[in-house]
Amino acid sequence: MISYDSTFSLIDTHCHLLHIINKSTISAFSPQELQEIKKILHQAALKNITHVIEVGTTAIDSILCVELAKIFKNVFPVVGIHPHEANIHYQKTAIAGNISVIKNLLEVHTEKIVGIGECGLDKHYPDHNLEAQQALFEAQIELALTYNKALVVHTRDAEQETYAILERYKTDLKRVVIHCYSNSLDFAQAVTSWGWYLGIGGTVTYPKNTQLREIVKKVGLSSIVLETDAPFLPPQIIRGKTNAPEHIQTIAHYLADLLEKNIEEVARITTCNSERLFEYHSSGAQCS
Numbered sequence: 001m002i003s004y005d006s007t008f009s010l011i012d013t014h015c016h017l018l019h020i021i022n023k024s025t026i027s028a029f030s031p032q033e034l035q036e037i038k039k040i041l042h043q044a045a046l047k048n049i050t051h052v053i054e055v056g057t058t059a060i061d062s063i064l065c066v067e068l069a070k071i072f073k074n075v076f077p078v079v080g081i082h083p084h085e086a087n088i089h090y091q092k093t094a095i096a097g098n099i100s101v102i103k104n105l106l107e108v109h110t111e112k113i114v115g116i117g118e119c120g121l122d123k124h125y126p127d128h129n130l131e132a133q134q135a136l137f138e139a140q141i142e143l144a145l146t147y148n149k150a151l152v153v154h155t156r157d158a159e160q161e162t163y164a165i166l167e168r169y170k171t172d173l174k175r176v177v178i179h180c181y182s183n184s185l186d187f188a189q190a191v192t193s194w195g196w197y198l199g200i201g202g203t204v205t206y207p208k209n210t211q212l213r214e215i216v217k218k219v220g221l222s223s224i225v226l227e228t229d230a231p232f233l234p235p236q237i238i239r240g241k242t243n244a245p246e247h248i249q250t251i252a253h254y255l256a257d258l259l260e261k262n263i264e265e266v267a268r269i270t271t272c273n274s275e276r277l278f279e280y281h282s283s284g285a286q287c288s
């Protein structure tokens with residue numbers, strides 16, 4: 001990472017660098033791929049994004065996330081299986097196979113890995129398999145508890161089912177983020193009352209997303225971490241283009257305006273939240 005002089009530090013708590021460079025098979029990173037990632041991180045650093053959480057979505061992805069984090073010291077891996085993997089073609093044996101890959105990664109790289117995910121429930125597509133998703137989700141919650149890692153939750157069009165599972169774990173699970181928050185105010189108030197965080201990204205800037213802006217105002221910065229979900233969900237000003245970690249600063253400025261705070265305060269609070277959530281300590285921000 002380049003060193004630079006700055007008054008604040010921001011963190012992208014949810015991104016997919018591997019998807020940005022289109023890497024989905026297990027092989028060593030080529031010099032070209034490494035160059036591409038280096039450039040993305042450099043652009044981010046110029047905009048004060050000092051750390052990036054790289055989130056896995058499949059077993060292969062998760063293995064590569066860990067490899068990437070070995071190469072780039074300011075990239076922290078989260079390993080897990082996305083609910084999209086559990087569609088109607090998904091076999092019971094695949095759940096066990098996938099979970100054993102994640103477990104093995106946790107055994108071998110326990111210090112480096114900062115979380116489990118993204119995992120959860122997603123009923124958006126007609127070929128989803130809710131029963132398999134539930135089993136996969138609970139198995140990953142158990143891993144987060146066993147290995148004391150943060151849990152990164154993906155939930156889409158499945159608020160009730162997600163709540164039913166999470167509610168059972170509300171006292172055991174201490175460090176949780178509901179990524180790309182798109183649920184109701186009630187759900188937000190419940191999970192934040194349990195001390196969990198909402199991941200807020202580009203979607204908060206979309207003109208139609210009044211509900212999310214109201215939720216952000218109600219829960220306040222103390223329950224928020226910033227994320228891009230790059231290459232997906234670019235903020236409004238670059239809508240239609242590929243998202244990247246550097247756009248965390250766009251989201252931070254947007255929240256500063258929305259909440260009538262300055263950017264330094266948004267950065268300090270959300271960065272400290274991210275450190276509490278993922279338990280790494282390197283931003284230099286003063287967190288109490």
Ligand SMILES: [Zn+2]
Pocket residue numbers: 014016055118229
């Ligand atoms: Zn994601």
